[in-house]
Ligand SMILES: Nc1ncnc2c1ncn2[C@@H]1O[C@H](COP(=O)(O)OP(=O)(O)O)[C@@H](O)[C@H]1O
């Protein structure tokens with residue numbers, strides 16, 4: 474379902490000097506620097522699998538997510554997601570995936586979450602019946618039924634994340650990418666979200682990749698249907714690959 478071969482991303486940017494003299498220097502002598510964000514990673518995820526990728530800050534998690542969802546072009550390597558090359562951004566591909574980013578608000582801040590849900594319904598052409606069913610089912614499971622008509626900015630972080638996840642599932646994507654979905658949440662809220670994702674995955678067989686900074690294999694286990702996790706970051710970069718690491722005997 475998802476295959477990644479020798480994926481690589483280097484960012485090129487220019488060194489900036491400050492002050493007037495520095496600004497002039499910037500114009501005439503541009504010094505380019507290269508940052509290696511992702512180095513040669515390969516892995517595959519099968520249909521219905523839920524995989525957790527763990528890595529410290531700066532490991533390249535968000536960059537990987539952006540390449541897998543087609544927001545960024547890679548510097549090298551191949552990616553195929555459900556038969557599509559992500560960065561071609563075909564409409565059919567966009568319909569099949571969904572992204573949840575813990576660090577980014579994708580809902581309209583001043584409107585109730587239900588308005589953002591309705592917008593997603595219209596964008597993806599979800600019919601009225603399915604839309605009603607999804608909202609009923611997911612708001613019940615996530616325990617946010619009473620909050621659907623509250624302005625997003627009035628919600629707690631935990632409540633808002635649940636709404637973000639609900640919004641991402643309105644069009645029933647086959648593939649879900651979650652980038653640190655439980656960041657900043659208390660232990661109980663984290664647990665609830667993990668349990669929801671697990672239950673949803675079991676019922677709908679959605680393929681999911683979850684990127685997280687936590688190294689706790691025990692919590693990762695809840696999220697992984699394959700029984701193993703991947704590590705990345707400096708530790709893995711030194712070997713040139715993300716390594717598959719069995720956390721459980
Ligand atoms: N647009 C960019 N330009 C230059 N460097 C970047 C850019 N985006 C990310 N990076 C660098 O790439 C590395 C990986 O970043 P990121 O994928 O955001 O890591 P993570 O999500 O695992 O914390 C970091 O060192 C970061 O500074």
Ligand SMILES: [Mg+2]
Nearest residue numbers: 534535536652
């Ligand atoms: Mg990140």
